[in-house]
Amino acid sequence: MSKLLLPTSTAGSLPKPSWLAEPEKLWSPWKLEGDALTEAKQDALLVSLQEQLAANLDIVSDGEQTRQHFVTTFIEHLQGVDFNQRETVRIRNRYDASVPSVVGAVSRPNSVFVEDAKFLRAHTDKPIKWALPGPMTMIDTLYDGYYKSREKLAWEFAKILNEEAKELEAAGVDIIQFDEPAFNVFFDEVNDWGVATLERAIEGLSCQTAVHICYGYGIKANTDWKKTLGSEWRQYEESFPKLQQSKIDIVSLECQNSHVPMELIELIRGKTVMVGAIDVATNTIETPEEVAQTLRRALDFVDADKLYPSTNCGMAPLPRQVARGKLHALSAGAKIVRDELLGK
């Protein structure tokens, strides 16, 4: 990994080109199939990589171009889950969704993203970050009629994620990130077994590991939920003490335009912090100075060598030109603060 101060990256997803999937939509259906789809996904991955390089991002990703959804696509590759047998459940206590059912023991017959990761690795020398769903967020997106225990199923998924993570590491991934928006909702479970299952997922890895905890994409169900959270969002206060004690290297969180009190970052002192300095719930593009202001405020609670400027969440649902503008703002804002720190 580079020793560059304030290395920039995104939380993960970037918009897909309109020839691959319908834009500005979650779970957007693919526009192609078969070999043509495989090729188109790879082309989109390369475009997404170029967008990140053109914006001077320091840590790049696949932009999640080969997946329809950050949780569902991973689960689709597992055995023991029936996508035809659907039940309606409440996701993160927020909205109802028709979800697949766990009908037998879950397992991962083949790797899920390893070929994609090798493809990305072959096209860049920059450090790469790969996102996987976290165990708790996975169980929260399913109906379980087999294990009948959220905790048991989470431990099974943690084992499976660990297998995938080890193969991603061998493929040359520098940072493996687990997306756990559910950590902002189920506080008792986070402390009882959520962080423990996350640690199971990173067991034996020597690459860097991250957990991304956010308030979600800028979709209506999430923005409606945020309106109920009051003027101060203190959700991180519940999971940070346990995460500070955990073996996870990096915590990725939401800060820009957020009601999260910045001082909560103090609770994970010692960890590397991916500070969300780009709001993904608005099409307004931040100015570099606005990004710089957020990073400066974060510097009161995280040492400069442990601050990684990032986005609040994935940018998949945004218009492409907006996401592009935000990538450039992130990188320009980080440069302002980097130059200040270096006395330039």
Ligand SMILES: [Zn+2]
């Ligand atoms: Zn997120």
